[in-house]
Amino acid sequence: MCYSRPRVRTLARALGALVILTVTGSHVPGLAAPGAAAADRGLTGTWNRYPQIDETPDPKLPVPPPVGPPPLKPEYVAAWEAQQKAAKEADARGQPLFTDYVQCLPDGMPAMMVAMFPMEVLQTPGQVTIVQEAYNQVRRIYLNEKQIPIEDAEPGYWGHSVGQWQGDTLLVDTVGIKEKVRFRGVPHSDQMRIHERIRLVTPDFIEDRITVEDPVYLTQPWHFAWAYKRLPHYKMLEYVCDSNREYKDPQTGGTRLRIDQHDSGAPPAAAPK
Amino acid sequence: MRTPVSGTSNSIRRVGFGLFALLGAGLALAHHSFAMYDNEHQVKVAGTVMGFDWNNPHVYIELASSDEHGETKSYTVECASPGILNRVGWKFNMIKPGDKITVIIAPLKTGESGGLLKQITLADGRVFSNGGPAGKPNIQ
DSSP states (O other): OOOOHHHHHHHHHHHHHHHHHHHHGGGSTTOOOTTHHHHOSSOOEEEEEESOTTOOOOTTSOOOOOOOOOOBOHHHHHHHHHHHHHHHHHHHTTOOBOOTTTTTOOOOTTGGGGOSSOEEEEEETTEEEEEETGGGEEEEEEETOOOOOGGGOOOBSSOEEEEEEETTEEEEEEEOBOTTOOSTTOOOOTTOEEEEEEEEEETTEEEEEEEEEOTTTBSSOEEEEEEEEEOTTOOOOOOOOOOOOEEEOTTTOBEEEOOOOOSOOOOOOOOOO | OOOOOSOTTOOOEEOOOOOOTTOOTTOBOSSSBGGGBOTTSOEEEEEEEEEEEOOSSOOEEEEEEEOTTSOEEEEEEEOOOHHHHHHTTOOTTSOOTTOEEEEEEEEBTTOOSEEEEEEEEOTTSOEEEOOTTTOOOSOO
């Protein structure tokens, strides 16, 4: 079989273009990674918790109700209430409790979904990845996989999550959260399971309805929800907690701010250029 | 040799009125609550930047200010995180040691010379907030 010269040149150009596309991948404007389009159900992008503290809610976008108290079994209620009281008293003293979060440990699941800072959702074939800017937290949700047995789930901050789409809603199941990783100070066991219904209400608005189950500590499932609004064009920042000036007061155990005293009023030398 | 700090406009005004309803104890400032600070009795401090620490979990400004008797006092001013500040227009290099600035802060309840930033005015007159979670000033 032989090819005419023009056909060979055309073939060579096509192959060259293919090589360029393969090498540059998604850096080519307008081109996404293969399969990305099929994987994207509209969640990809950056999102801000809604409403923000200083944001007036949009009447068209429902604000989830505040998180209610956990339905703890009676034998655990007193300890939890005492802890809440201690937190309030510590605040009143001006020395908040010295929590793991104050010590720069990530808040893990489900607290990470509070989204104190913006979060990025990435959809790729077989996986949804959620990145929380605060503490560079990452959780991976594996799609269409069977959840591992709960006793096999290695304890961690974000656990082991599997998910599947049901219409416009991503159903997520998470197990394997370390017992020290607590949302609102609520104790939990290694039997805790977190269900989420992440739904794209509009192209720019997500709600995450969460149900926490724990047969050891809770009398019934604990329901709450958060909402997020798209943050267009936002580029996520890094967050490494490498300059923490909060410390534990040795007397009270509360949080104090380290004050760096200067022994002179003289301004330092000009900053290097 | 001591160089005088920005001296004349650095009086500290204590304004003890008004509850700032948005800021209650326990509201989170990214990684700890506001409870260390007295939001009701904010103060205004003018002085010279001695240090600018742009890092997580918080940005800090070390400020030297002279009181009405000419005594120099240092302040540690806690700001929000670089992320929050970026989102309200700050830049990592917009403040340098030696800059003359004015801040409104909620002072530490312990009486130590530090506080939570509410508003900053740079030498060039630009005014920045400390982001939504830290709240607004209740004095001018």
